[in-house]
Amino acid sequence: EDQVTQSPEALRLQEGESSSLNCSYTVSGLRGLFWYRQDPGKGPEFLFTLYSAGEEKEKERLKATLTKKESFLHITAPKPEDSATYLCAVHLSGYALNFGKGTSLLVTP
C-alpha cells in the first residue's frame, strides 16, 4: 500500500501561471513530510520539511503547506528554471524516507 501519493503526475504551466502540487499521505504519527526537487539525472535537492498540520514554509516562488492528510507545494509565478520533478517523502518506520512517484513540472516561456 502506497503511503505517499502525488498528483498530478505531470503538469505543464506557462511562465507566470501559478499552480499547486499535491502530496497525500497515509502514515500515522507523521514525523516529518519532506519536499525535494530533482533535476534529470541528478540527486534530490532538499526544499522543505513540515512537521505539523497548519505549518507553512516558503522559499522564493515555492510555498509548502501541511494538513493532517496532505501537503501542497504552491508555485507562484513560475519561471522555466522551476522545471523539474518535485518529490514528496515521509519517514518509514525509522528514518528511511518513503518517496512518492513525483510530479514532473514543465514551465514554458
Next chain:
Amino acid sequence: EPEVTQTPSHQVTQMGQEVILRCVPISNHLYFYWYRQILGQKVEFLVSFYNNEISEKSEIFDDQFSVERPDGSNFTLKIRSTKLEDSAMYFCATAGGDTQYFGPGTRLTVL
C-alpha cells in the same frame, strides 16, 4: 555549502561482477543512507547506517549488498554479484538530524 559527493558518476559492469560505490558524507553528519532509483521509477530506500552498523534495511537490500565506512570518511555500498536488474541510479544521503541531503548519484549499468 557542504555537499555529499559520490564516485564514480557512472559505472558500467558485467553481470556477476562486484562493484563498490563510494560516498563522502557531509563532515558532521552521523546518519548515512543508500537509495536507488530505477529509470522512470520512484526513489527507493535500501539501507541506513549509524554508529558503524546498519540501523534499517529494506527487502531490496539482500545478501548481495553490503555497506561499510572503511576509513571514517567514505561510506560505501558493495554489490557482490551484479544482476541486470541492479541497473539504476544509486544515491547516497547523509543527515545530521531529520533532513537528508542527497549526493549527485552513481549511474550503474549492468550488461
